[in-house]
Amino acid sequence: MPRDASELAHRLAREAEAVCRHYLSNGRREGRYWLVGDARNTRGRSMFVRLKESPKGPAGKWTDAATGEHGDLLDIIRESCGLLDFHDVADEARRFLSLPRSDPEPAPRTARLPAQTGSPEAARRLFAMSQPITRTLVETYLRNRGITALHGDGALRFHPRCYYRPDEDAPTETWPAMIARVTDLDARMTGAHRTWLDPSGRGKAPIDTPRRAMGDLLGNAVRFGVANDVLAAGEGIETMLSLRCLLPTLPMAAALSANHLAAMLLPPTLRRLYIARDDDAAGDAGVTTLTERAEAAGIETIAWSPRFGDFNEDLRTVGIDELRAALRIQLTPQDVIRFMLWATAETG
DSSP, X not given: OOOSHHHHHHHHHXXXXXXXXXXXXXXXXETTEEEESOTTOOSXXXXXXXXXXXXXXXXXXXXXXXXOOEEOHHHHHHHHHTOOSHHHHHHHHHHHTTOOOOOOOOOOTTSOOOOOTTSHHHHHHHHHHSBOOTTSHHHHHHHHTTOOOOOSGGGEEEEEEEEEOSSTTSOOEEEEEEEEEEEOTTOOEEEEEEEEBOTTSSSBOSSSOOEEEEEOOTTOBEEXXXXXXXXXXXXXXXXXXXXXXXXXXSOEEEXXXXXXXXXXXXXXXXXXXXXXXXXXXXXXXXXXXXXXXXXXXXXXXXXXXXSSSSHHHHHHHHOHHHHHHHHHXXXXXXXXXXXXXXXXXXXX
């Protein structure tokens, strides 16, 4: 059984094309090389992986012409799978090679120090390893949730093989995932939210906790648009994306839970805050606390109430036209003109 990184890399190099087909599926073979966008499996042609040993070098070595980065097949496994710890990279390589798992081994001295699991740095690395959601399983998943118009979706990314552990003692699994960027008021990334997806795109992955967050969340949120004087805030990503289908120019923020909604920090320039409540006791408590905090700061607050459990359920149940009519009477007249009539005119 391979005992170190160099032996694992050598065994992977014997199967270089198979490794590329599995972990860099958005690329293609051209001659003696595999071409792809980067080690995170982005579409493109700037990175090339040598498939066969030649006078120019051994199989499995790669170079990204756009960035100057280079490495071996273990680096590809790390980046494409979003792994942070060398032990996880080695276990994934052994899984691919059908070799037994090993006891934890220290990372090579030349390896980049891994970010602490669950830290803001780990969240930033995971987001960087992911890809834009256009034409991915994330779009399919959201479309099946009734969210067909995505506006300013840069806060969301897709990872095809995001690691999931039910608990510390359970074996690691990989599932496709929607990755959301959590930021503070200065747009600095402080965390990430993962929604693991069923490979069919019809719903969430069939696991115990298909949603998990990492990093510093308190006071921060997943933001869609830049808030100035008006903002809409709520708990869930899909809730706010549903509302953004109707009001694409109104800045919105998803705090990810009722408790975090209550504690969300508000921009100093804010003058009016719409709060999209979830119809449950926890949602009511979060709205009450955030309302009190906002009004104490001189901010006008208006609570939006769904007909069913949340606004995504409303969208899927009654449709976009009926939801638009229900939401219109919950907007101030000036915001109807500013945000809703403009959007209606633009979409026809």
